[in-house]
Amino acid sequence: MQKFLRKNLAGYAFLSPWLIGFFLLAIGPILASLYLSFTKYNVVRPPQWIGLDNYMYMVQFDQRFWKALQVTFTFVFVSVPLKLIFALGVAMALDKGIRAIGWYRALFYLPSILGGSIAVAILWRQLFNYDGVINSVLRLFGLDGPYWLSDPRYSLWTLIVLAMWQFGSPMLIFLAGLRAIPQELYEAAEIDAAGPVRKFFAITVPLLAPVIFFNLVLQMIEAFKSFSGAFIISGGSGAPLDSLLFFTVYLYNEAFSFLRMGYASALAWVLLVIIALFTAIAFWTSKYWVHYENERG
C-alpha cells in the first residue's frame, strides 16, 4: 500500500492544482448552492432553513417562474433545430470543395467565438432598434419594420436569429462528419440513379447521425443556459413584458436585484434537473435513430 502511494504520489502532486480547483471551485459551491436552495438567504444575514418552501412557492405561486420556463423552452425548441439545419446546410455547401475553404471555415466560425460576448449583444441591439440597420434596409423596399426589441411579439425572434448566426461550431463538427462519409457510397447510389434528396436521406443523414446527436445535445444544453444576449437586449430585466425572461435572466434577477440567493439557488437546481432530464431523453431516444459504424449487433 505504502509502495503504491509512493509510486503515485508524484502523479497526485501534479494533479493537485486541478483537484484542489475542482473541489474548492466546483464541488464546494455546488453543494453550497444545494444547501442554500432550502434556505431563505439574503446574502447579509445568515441563511435560514425553510425546507422545501422555495420549491413550493416556485411551483404554486410564482407566475414569473412559469413564464421563464415558457420563454426558455420556446427558445430551445425553436433555435436549436433551426441552428442545426442551418449549420448542416452550410457544412454541405462547404464540403463540395470550394477554393480557399480554410478561409471560409474560419470566417463562418468567427460569429461563434464572438457570439457569447457582450459586444455582439450590444451590436445586435443596435441592428434591431427601430431606427437601426435592419429597419433601414426594410425601408429601402418600402416596408415599415416593427419595433423588434420592444414588441414582445418579435423580441424573442431576434434572439433566435442571433443564436442561428452562431452556427459556426456545430457547422465545423458537421463538416468533419461529412468528410468521414465514404465517397463510394454516393457513387454507388448515383449508379443506382438516386437523386440528391434520396442520397441525403439514405446516406448522409444515417451516417451523420452520431454527429447530429452530439451537436444536438451540446447545443440544447447551451441554449438552456443562454444568458448574455437576453440580458443585454432586455436591459437585464427580461423586458418587454417578460418576453425575454430567460430562465437564467430570471435567476440572476432574483439573486442580484432582489437579494433572494436561497430562492435563486433553488431556481438553479431546477434548471439543472431540467437540463439533465432533456439530456437523458435525448440519449434514450438516440438508440432508435443513432447507429455507429462499429456497432455489433
Add this chain to the structure above:
Amino acid sequence: MSRLTRRTFLGASGSVLALAALGRPALAQGAQIRHFWWGNPERDRRTFEVIDIFNTKHPEITVTGETLGFADYFTKLTTQIAGGNMPDVIQQGYGVLFEYIANGAIVPLDDYVGKSLDISKMDQSAIDAGTVDGKFYALSIGANSHMAMFNTRLFEEAGIVPGEDFDPYGYSYDELGAFAAAVKEATGVPGTDDNTADYQNFSDFVGQKGAMLFNEDGSYGPTQEIVEEYWATWESIRNAGGTPPGPESAGLAGVSELSQMGVVTGKSAMTYLWSNQLVGVQSLMEDKLGAAMYPNTPDMVPGSIVQPSQFVCLTRDSVDPEAATTYMSAFVNDLDMTGVLGLERGIPSQSDVREALQPKLSEVEALSVEFFDKIQGKTAVLPPPPPSGSNEVEQTFERLAVAVLLGERSIPEVAGDFLNQARAILARA
C-alpha cells in the same frame, strides 16, 4: 505606482478590481480605505481628483477609488457583501438605503460623530434623512429633487416660451399635453418623453393625489383609481401626439443611462430625471437645457420631494472605521474637495460648502441652484425610507406599464394586476 500610471491604467482597462488589488501592497503602512460609488465619466473624474487631494492632505491614510455604472453597481456590491469584502465607504441612494440598513450591511455612525466625523455644519433635514430608528447611518452628499429637463431650442422653434406659455414651476398635465403636441407639430420631435413606465413620475402623481407610496403600516398606498388615472393621463398625451409612439417608449422602460434619454437622443424634447443629473445630461448635449418641475394636476398639491441625492455610508466590513469616517467627513466638509465635486451629486447639505461654491458656478450649475430656489415651498414632506421590496415593486410597475404602452391589455386590468403583485411582493419581502 505613480498617480499618472494608475489613472491611465484605470481608464484603459476599467478594472476597478485590479486597481484595488494593485493599490494595496504598494503602500504598506497606514490605513487603507476603499471608496466605491456608481458614477458616470464626469463624476468619476471629479471623485478621483478628490481622492488625490485627500491622500495628499492625509499621508497616514490612503484612499483608493472604485467605480461602476449604476446598472452594475448593486450587483457588484451584493457579491461583495456575500464575500465579506465590501469597500469601507460606499455610495447609497435613499430608495435602497433602508434595505441595506435592515440587512446590517451598513453600520451606524453615532460613535464617530464629533470625533472623526464632523456634522456640525450639516443641514438638520439632511441629518434627519440619514437617520433611521434613532440611529444616524448615512451622510448626505447633496439634496435632490425631480426635474423635467427640456431642450430650449426645440421649445423656441415651436414658439413655446417657458414662464409665458406655461409656468415651469406649476403646470398641469393638460398644459403639458398641449405644448408637447405643439412642439411635435412645429419641429417633428415629440414634446415629451412618455412617463407611463416611469416610477419617479408615478410616485409624484401619488403625492399629488393626496396619497403616499407606503402607508404608515408599510402597506402599499396607491389605489386602483390613482394607478388608472395616472396611465390614462399619459395615454391622452400620447394620443394627442405629444410623446413618441408607445412601442418606442416601451423600449426605454427601466433604462437608467443618461445617453439613452429622449432629450439626449433627440427623440423627444423633454426628459424626467433627478435634478443632480442636469449637469451630466447637459454635458451630453449641444442644445441648452431648461429646467422645470414635474407636471401636476390642476389642484397643484405638491408631489415632488427634496431628498438626499446620495449618501456616503460606512460598511460592516470596514477594518478601520476611524480612518474611513475621517475620509467621509472630509468628503462633505473639506472646501478643496467639495469645490471639485461641485453640484454634480446635488446641492451640498453643508452651509459653508454651499457658500464657497456660489461664486464659481457654471451656467448649468447656476440653473440647478435657481431651480432649487424656485421649488421652495412647492414640495412635499420627505416620507420615511421605503421598506424592503420597494425596489421590486418599482420594477414590477415598469414591467407591467409596458403592456399599457403596447396597448396589449386595458388600463384597469393592468392596474389591478400591478396592485395585486405589489401587495404580494411586500408581503413576501
